Amino acid sequence: MKFFVDTANLEDIKKAYKIGVLSGVTTNPSLVVKEGVSFEKRIEEILQAVPEVESVSAEVTPDAITAEEMIAQAEELIKINNNDKNITIKLPMTLPGLEACRYLTKKGVKTNVTLIFTPNQALLAARAGATYVSPFLGRLDDISEDGVQLIVRVAELFRIHNLDSQIIAASVRHPDHVTRVAMAGAHIATVPFSVIEQISKHPLTDQGLEKFANDWKKAVQ
Numbered sequence: 001m002k003f004f005v006d007t008a009n010l011e012d013i014k015k016a017y018k019i020g021v022l023s024g025v026t027t028n029p030s031l032v033v034k035e036g037v038s039f040e041k042r043i044e045e046i047l048q049a050v051p052e053v054e055s056v057s058a059e060v061t062p063d064a065i066t067a068e069e070m071i072a073q074a075e076e077l078i079k080i081n082n083n084d085k086n087i088t089i090k091l092p093m094t095l096p097g098l099e100a101c102r103y104l105t106k107k108g109v110k111t112n113v114t115l116i117f118t119p120n121q122a123l124l125a126a127r128a129g130a131t132y133v134s135p136f137l138g139r140l141d142d143i144s145e146d147g148v149q150l151i152v153r154v155a156e157l158f159r160i161h162n163l164d165s166q167i168i169a170a171s172v173r174h175p176d177h178v179t180r181v182a183m184a185g186a187h188i189a190t191v192p193f194s195v196i197e198q199i200s201k202h203p204l205t206d207q208g209l210e211k212f213a214n215d216w217k218k219a220v221q
């Protein structure tokens with residue numbers, strides 16, 4: 001399973017890139033608004049900051065409702081940074097979103113269909129040619145449903161029907177989510193940088209380092 005970082009915060013993106021584990025970046029309107037920056041400018045900065053990743057998702061804005069409006073926005077977005085091939089157009093899981101997905105896929109543009117909460121929605125997005133589908137697990141957990149189970153079912157469905165779309169486990173909130181979606185067969189988990197930090201740590205790693213340092217100090221003295 002690959003890691004994408006789920007943020008529009010440039011510092012967090014650079015930190016994740018620096019440690020060499022990053023395959024992509026996902027953003028959404030809420031994450032961009034939180035940064036208080038211009039949307040297009042920030043996408044351009046992200047593309048420049050992470051040149052070797054496979055995908056940077058830029059989501060069409062909530063005022064694009066029809067497929068035509070989404071496609072018009074996508075066409076502007078793909079011009080950013082000289083038609084960088086990594087830019088991925090993130091589209092909502094709506095009928096116009098699927099229509100735009102099919103259109104852009106035919107044009108060779110990468111797509112990510114977002115806000116998926118059922119296996120049927122994932123199936124539709126895959127059939128519309130989505131490069132990536134993003135089932136959200138944390139938001140299902142928030143309403144007392146089993147979010148990981150959604151990833152299990154989507155992965156199984158895609159295996160049975162040999163579907164090419166990559167599954168991005170989204171709305172990942174903590175380390176246990178990461179392990180469980182990896183075991184379920186998600187191709188990618190998109191996670192906040194804080195989750196990457198959390199999964200890098202273990203108290204026994206810290207204790208071990210402390211002991212090595214103490215023993216070393218004694219021997220050197």
Ligand code: E4P
Nearest residue numbers: 006026027028139170171172
């Ligand atoms: C995915 O692409 C979304 O940006 C994201 O994972 C949403 O996560 P949240 O439910 O924690 O806001």
